[in-house]
Structures are given as C-alpha cells and as structure tokens.
Amino acid sequence: MTSPRLCIESPSLRIVSRRRAWALRIAVVGGWGVSMALLTAYAPDLTGIYGTALTFLCLALLVGSLRGGPTAGAARRGQPGAVTADGGALYVQIGGRTRTIARGDIVAGWTEEGRGHGRVMLQIRTGEVVAADVTGAADGHALLEALGVAPEQRAVAVQLGSPHPPARRFVLALVGLVSLAVAAPSAVLSAALATVVLGGNDYWLGSLALMGALSVISSVGAWCCLRPLVGTTLRIGTDGLSIRRLLRRRFVPRAGIARVGVRGAALVVERRSGGPVVVMTSGAEEAAALARRVADALAGRAAAAPAETLTALDRAGRPLAEWKHAIIALLQESTGYRRAGIAADDLFSVVEDGAARPERRVAAAAALASSGGPAAQARVRAAVEACVSTKLRIAMLRAADGEIDEGALAAAEEEAMRRA
Incomplete structure (x- = not known):
C-alpha cells in the first residue's frame, strides 16, 4: 500500500553527515603512521620511548571519539527547504538541490521540540540524519507516518551521546589504556609468582603481594576510566524500552512503566514496582527528546478491546x-x-x-x-x-x-x- 504524497515546507532543513568523525579518525591513524616512520628513519634510538607515548595518545584519541555527540536533541540550523514523501522515496530540497532517499533507507524517525517550533529527525542507513523544522506536532507525525517510521509503526534505536566533553573523554581513555597496559602483564606475572610460592618458595611472597596489588589497582583504574566511554543504545517501542550496553540488555515492559521524566541529563523511567531506571544521556536536550519519543510510543496505544x-x-x-x-x-x-x-x-x-x-x-x-x-x-x-x-x-x-x-x-x- 502506497502512502499519499505529502510535502512540508521547512524554515530550517539540514542533512547532518557522520562522515566527519571517520575522517578525523583516519587522519589520526595516518598521522601516527607518518610520525612513526619519521622516528624510525631519523631518530631510531628514540622510537621506543616516543613511539610508545605516541601510540597511547593516538589510541586515546580513537577510543575517546567512539562515543561522541548526540543524535537526538542536538541543536541544528539549516536552510529553508522542503521535504516530500512520495511513494517509495523521500525528496529533500535544500538550496535549489534535491536529494532522493529511498524509503527503505530510512531506519528511524522521531520528533523533537524546538524554540517555538517542532523538529523531525530522520535517520538514514548511511548514518546521516535529516533534521527538518516543522510548524507543529501534527505535521511532524504526518511525515513520520507517511514514511512508515511513526511511533506506532516502528521502534527506534538511538545511540546515546556521552555526558563527558571531548577533553575529558580523551583523558579517561588515556588513563584507562595505560592502566590496562599495566594490568595485563602484572596479572600474568602475579600468576607466575603464585605458582612459585605455592611450590614452597616463600622468598617471592613479597613480590607476589606487590604485583597482585598492582594488578588489582590498575584493573580497577582501567575499568573506572573506560566504563564511561562505553556507548549505550536505547530502543523505544510500543511494548517498552530496551537498554543495551556492552553485552548487557535490559528490557522494561510497557505494562511496568508508570511515567517517564527528565532529571538533568538523565532519562528517568519510573516503574510501577521497584526502583526507577535511570539512563544517562549527553545532556538535558537529548534526555528531553528521548522522553518525548517514549511518551509518543506509549501514548500510541489502541482503545481497549471488549x-x-x-x-x-x-x-x-x-x-x-x-x-x-x-x-x-x-x-x-x-x-x-x-x-x-x-x-x-x-x-x-x-x-x-x-x-x-x-x-x-x-x-x-x-x-x-x-x-x-x-x-x-x-x-x-x-x-x-x-x-x-x-x-x-x-x-x-x-x-x-x-x-x-x-x-x-x-x-x-x-x-x-x-x-x-
């Protein structure tokens, strides 16, 4: 079934590309390779010291950039244009140019509240996001419905941004990687010393205690520093919420949700029984955008059957x-x-x-x-x-x-x- 043609004029329309982040990461890797080559060619005696430091710095830049800015709730300014949903495609007209996006390439969509206006966000399979300001919530929902990504039509998965600024993410990544580099060999050495001590040689008992303490402290430091850099994916549907981080997935069913609110940079899900579920976001704007999407998904409930x-x-x-x-x-x-x-x-x-x-x-x-x-x-x-x-x-x-x-x-x- 083909949806009818829908055209919405937008005072601010923009396509946000995610390719810039990958370009910066490629530049970091390329800069590391060139620097290592220059060190090897002109200062081979310093390659070990400076090469190791340079490697840790580049790895920290890469790890710290993996969880960047938010997709939801980020302020974006664009140019006047129009978005048209017609048949199996979306046509985005900006500055006299028209881009055609296949309907199947639109993986998610949601609405947000701006200053005196609404905003429609459409996430494309390539990672790009179409941000279009609209006059009201009705226009936004109509566009999502025409594209088949309205709250009652499709669940949305949002990769949450980090609440930490880039400089802090870099420091956390650097300290975490150094701690991890210390924890791994110290753990191996502790295991080897433990074998010797258990064999009856008490001479190495003090060394075992020292290396064991170093292994534990560095492991805890690596965990505390790298854990905030792990991304969180929030899936929102009509049946509830799914929160995924690393290998852990938590599902909060619709029937168990009492209400959803915002507390600072956190999305707070109040449950009918048990304590609240708190999901940290990059800031109050992202939290408010997600709370709105959750409210839209849970409000799209049909009338009760007899x-x-x-x-x-x-x-x-x-x-x-x-x-x-x-x-x-x-x-x-x-x-x-x-x-x-x-x-x-x-x-x-x-x-x-x-x-x-x-x-x-x-x-x-x-x-x-x-x-x-x-x-x-x-x-x-x-x-x-x-x-x-x-x-x-x-x-x-x-x-x-x-x-x-x-x-x-x-x-x-x-x-x-x-x-x-």
Missing part, C-alpha cells in the same frame, strides 16, 4: 491445535468479520496494544493473519516492527505468518512476567 474478545483469545489450558483452531475461527469471511460478537477492529486493538499480554497479542495476530487478508497482515507486521522485545517480535512474526510457535510464545510470556 472483555469477551480478550477471553476468547486466552488459551485457558487448551491444547495448541485446539486453541489455534478456535482463534482462527474468530474471523471467517463467511461471518462478515463477526463471530460471537468479535470484530476485526477489536483484534487490531489487541495486536497494537503494547501493554497487552504476549499470549493475547499473538492469538489476535494469528487470527487476523489467517482470515483478515493482505491488508490485515500488513497491519500486523507494522505492529511487530513497533516492538523492541526480541522474543515478542519472534512470536508475533510467526503469528503474522499464520503460525503459533509455542516455544517462542512461552519465551515472550516468561520475559514479560519476569520483567513485570
């Missing part, structure tokens, strides 16, 4: 085959989309409700996918794209194909119950 619809979708201990047959029979063309007082709109309200139980969302999705036709399947898949829970996405994708994966559904139910 109680009889919810009861009919429950498995209630029935065997899988019997349950699947019953829910598919809810929507048969011969009944005119009605059966036992259940309408297609009621099922859609369950599928699109981020706070509904996974079992009910999967059952409603399977019923619509099996009997609702291509339009219903497309709408179900849009609801899937708006989810951030990987387990729920898998279960609903199976249901969108008309199948119910018992294992995937059980995993989604277990995650929802555990996180609630």
Whole structure:
C-alpha cells in the first residue's frame, strides 16, 4: 500500500553527515603512521620511548571519539527547504538541490521540540540524519507516518551521546589504556609468582603481594576510566524500552512503566514496582527528546478491546491445535468479520496494544493473519516492527505468518512476567 504524497515546507532543513568523525579518525591513524616512520628513519634510538607515548595518545584519541555527540536533541540550523514523501522515496530540497532517499533507507524517525517550533529527525542507513523544522506536532507525525517510521509503526534505536566533553573523554581513555597496559602483564606475572610460592618458595611472597596489588589497582583504574566511554543504545517501542550496553540488555515492559521524566541529563523511567531506571544521556536536550519519543510510543496505544474478545483469545489450558483452531475461527469471511460478537477492529486493538499480554497479542495476530487478508497482515507486521522485545517480535512474526510457535510464545510470556 502506497502512502499519499505529502510535502512540508521547512524554515530550517539540514542533512547532518557522520562522515566527519571517520575522517578525523583516519587522519589520526595516518598521522601516527607518518610520525612513526619519521622516528624510525631519523631518530631510531628514540622510537621506543616516543613511539610508545605516541601510540597511547593516538589510541586515546580513537577510543575517546567512539562515543561522541548526540543524535537526538542536538541543536541544528539549516536552510529553508522542503521535504516530500512520495511513494517509495523521500525528496529533500535544500538550496535549489534535491536529494532522493529511498524509503527503505530510512531506519528511524522521531520528533523533537524546538524554540517555538517542532523538529523531525530522520535517520538514514548511511548514518546521516535529516533534521527538518516543522510548524507543529501534527505535521511532524504526518511525515513520520507517511514514511512508515511513526511511533506506532516502528521502534527506534538511538545511540546515546556521552555526558563527558571531548577533553575529558580523551583523558579517561588515556588513563584507562595505560592502566590496562599495566594490568595485563602484572596479572600474568602475579600468576607466575603464585605458582612459585605455592611450590614452597616463600622468598617471592613479597613480590607476589606487590604485583597482585598492582594488578588489582590498575584493573580497577582501567575499568573506572573506560566504563564511561562505553556507548549505550536505547530502543523505544510500543511494548517498552530496551537498554543495551556492552553485552548487557535490559528490557522494561510497557505494562511496568508508570511515567517517564527528565532529571538533568538523565532519562528517568519510573516503574510501577521497584526502583526507577535511570539512563544517562549527553545532556538535558537529548534526555528531553528521548522522553518525548517514549511518551509518543506509549501514548500510541489502541482503545481497549471488549472483555469477551480478550477471553476468547486466552488459551485457558487448551491444547495448541485446539486453541489455534478456535482463534482462527474468530474471523471467517463467511461471518462478515463477526463471530460471537468479535470484530476485526477489536483484534487490531489487541495486536497494537503494547501493554497487552504476549499470549493475547499473538492469538489476535494469528487470527487476523489467517482470515483478515493482505491488508490485515500488513497491519500486523507494522505492529511487530513497533516492538523492541526480541522474543515478542519472534512470536508475533510467526503469528503474522499464520503460525503459533509455542516455544517462542512461552519465551515472550516468561520475559514479560519476569520483567513485570
């Protein structure tokens, strides 16, 4: 289904490129290579000392730049122009030039509040961001909806900026790398000395204690300095929030969120039970932009379905085959989309409700996918794209194909119950 043509005039339009950061990193590596070559050629006796120092400085510059400025909430000034969503493409007109961006290359979008105006942010697969000021929230949502990246259509993943300025990131990276370089050999030497001491040679006991303490102190220093430089990715969907940092992922379900606010540079997620979840951002502007996106995603909840619809979708201990047959029979063309007082709109309200139980969302999705036709399947898949829970996405994708994966559904139910 093709969205109608939509053209919005913007007083400030800009395409923000992320290539500059990579150009600077390539320049740092190139400068290191040239400097090392000059040292080797003209001062070989100093290569060891100055070469090591230069290597640590360049590595600190690279590590400190990995988590840079924010994408959300950053102030951007552009030129007057227009953005047009037409068919499968977005046309960006700035200064007499037009750039065409395929709709499939737009991976995320959100709205922000500016001074007296709104702003639409569109993230492209290449890493570039289109920032367009609009007159009101209605225009911004209409553009996102036309491109298929509105809060109710697709979840958004935002790489959060660092709350530390560039100079501090450089210092943290430098101290952390030096500490890491001390921790690794001291740990190896401590292990070797421990083997000797355990073998009965107490002469090396003092050296073991010294190297062990040095290993522990340098390891703690490396952790404390490098940890703030690790990036955080926040995914926002209609079913909740997903916070990923390193190998740790934390999912906060929609049903467990009471409200979302901003406290300084932190996004604060108040839960119905348990303490708040605090996510540090680069500043108050980024935190406010993310809070707005979270509010938009959680507000895009369909009206509650009637109680009889919810009861009919429950498995209630029935065997899988019997349950699947019953829910598919809810929507048969011969009944005119009605059966036992259940309408297609009621099922859609369950599928699109981020706070509904996974079992009910999967059952409603399977019923619509099996009997609702291509339009219903497309709408179900849009609801899937708006989810951030990987387990729920898998279960609903199976249901969108008309199948119910018992294992995937059980995993989604277990995650929802555990996180609630």
